[in-house]
Amino acid sequence: MNALILGASGLVGGNCLQHFKQQGWNCLGTHFGFETSETSFYNTLDPNDSNNVDIEGFNPDIIVHCGALTWVDYCEDHVEESYEKTVQSTINAVSIAKKFNAKFVYLSTDYVFDGAKGFYTETDDVNPLGVYAKHKLAAEQHIANNLTDYLICRITNVYGDEIRGKNFIARLSENMLKREPMELILPVDQYATPVNAADVARAIYQLSIAQGSGIYHLASTDYLNRVQLAERVYSYFGHEQVSIKAVNTAQLNQPAKRPLIGGMSAVKFNAEFPDFRWANVDDYLSVLKKRTSK
Ligand SMILES: NC(=O)c1ccc[n+]([C@@H]2O[C@H](COP(=O)([O-])OP(=O)(O)OC[C@H]3O[C@@H](n4cnc5c(N)ncnc54)[C@H](OP(=O)(O)O)[C@@H]3O)[C@@H](O)[C@H]2O)c1
CATH class of the missing domain: 3.40.50.720 (NAD(P)-binding Rossmann-like Domain)
Known part of the structure; x- marks a missing residue:
């Protein structure tokens, strides 16, 4: 093929x-x-x-x-x-x-x-x-x-996994691993x-x-909103200088409207395909944790 x-x-x-x-x-x-x-x-x-x-x-x-x-x-x-x-x-x-x-x-x-x-x-x-x-x-x-x-x-x-590591989880985990101060302001009402x-x-x-x-x-x-997703990453890679603040989408004034309950x-x-097994965020973060702690 x-x-x-x-x-x-x-x-x-x-x-x-x-x-x-x-x-x-x-x-x-x-x-x-x-x-x-x-x-x-x-x-x-x-x-x-x-x-x-x-x-x-x-x-x-x-x-x-x-x-x-x-x-x-x-x-x-x-x-x-x-x-x-x-x-x-x-x-x-x-x-x-x-x-x-x-x-x-x-x-x-x-x-x-x-x-x-x-x-x-x-x-x-x-x-x-x-x-x-x-x-x-x-x-x-x-x-x-x-x-x-x-x-x-x-x-x-x-x-x-991606070469540029630009997706949300990759970016968050990488930045948390650097142990730099981070303040995340994220919508609590956008689910996906x-x-x-x-x-x-x-x-x-x-x-x-x-x-x-x-x-x-x-x-x-x-099925997670953005805050929950960030908290998941935090539970694996977080440190005391990371703060996650939950806001509503309306407070963010984003130019594009988002489907909230997506x-x-x-x-x-x-x-x-009944034999197909999907990984979840925890599966991925566990692997990432093992990989990065070597
Ligand atoms: N990521 C998500 O969460 C998400 C969610 C829903 C739907 N999608 C859809 O899934 C698809 C892939 O998303 P992704 O996250 O993998 O995107 P991505 O990482 O940004 O990759 C996009 C790819 O398209 C290439 N590209 C851009 N302009 C091009 C052009 N003019 N000619 C040829 N190639 C071009 C880029 O090449 P270079 O980087 O080399 O320029 C890159 O390889 C997109 O259609 C997106 O709408 C993604």
């Missing part, structure tokens, strides 16, 4: 690259601005960029598209850039899938919902609140309208279902070999 992973220098794409390789797939992972030893340059915004790696020669059977502008507050004031990086990049990636008759996997988000309900299932009504969310939904719709063999995997609060990127990669692999298609919500058993139900996936 030839797997093209667009955005393999990032959190989800990097984990896909590692897992698919371990499973014996022939992989081509790409980066855009952040070169890694295992990736090649590809710009989804310009398929004619002369620096792009040769996708024709690779002839992908499956494309996992991980690129997007994920800075939700920035997207509110940069609507065109958000459209380009999230919607147009997907339109371009879908064209590649069509050309090679490849399966297409798209990573989407619980932000397509309004956060009134939580534990969203694949059949719940969407109602995106902000620019990023609307563009993620527009990208989903383009895929569904133009391809038949596709997977839309909705995820949220992703954590795990954190998921390990390694599990997202495993789930995509399972879905792909089972020839699954359509929308799937990927989530573990954790998070996904993975009931559909779990019913189809």
Whole structure:
């Protein structure tokens, strides 16, 4: 199986690259601005960029598209850039899938919902609140309208191993390990279902070999708000100079509206893959603790 992973220098794409390789797939992972030893340059915004790696020669059977502008507050004031990086990049990636008759996997988000309900299932009504969310939904719709063999995997609060260590748990644990003073002001009313990127990669692999298609919500058993998530990290790596202050989202004046009671139900996936075991935040933090105390 030839797997093209667009955005393999990032959190989800990097984990896909590692897992698919371990499973014996022939992989081509790409980066855009952040070169890694295992990736090649590809710009989804310009398929004619002369620096792009040769996708024709690779002839992908499956494309996992991980690129997007994920800075939700920035997207509110940069609507065109958000459209380009999230919607147009997907339109371009879908064209590649069509050309090679490849399966297409798209990573989407619980932000397509309004956060009134939580534990969203694949059949719940969407109602995106902000620019990023609307563009993620527009990208989903383009895929569904133009391809038949596709997977839309909705995820949220992703954590795990990544080269840049930029996800919430990685950043917090690293900063706490440095034992520097930290004051965290976090929303206590934004709930989600954190998921390990390694599990997202495993789930995509399972879905792909089972020839699954359509929308799937990927989530573990954790259901935590941001304060609880930070407290979990604190319980492993905290010290006396870390303070965690809980506030309401309204007090933060964030430019983009958030779905407050977010998070996904993975009931559909779990019913189809009853042997699949999801890690939770404690599993990951225990491993991280062992690794960092060596
Ligand atoms: N992380 C989460 O909590 C979360 C939650 C819900 C949904 N998602 C979705 O999951 C997907 C992956 O997220 P992530 O956290 O793994 O993001 P990430 O770590 O920021 O990775 C994004 C990847 O896309 C690449 N990229 C950016 N612009 C590109 C371009 N013009 N052409 C080609 N590649 C480009 C980046 O390359 P460089 O870094 O090399 O520039 C990077 O490899 C996104 O679609 C996101 O919306 C993530």
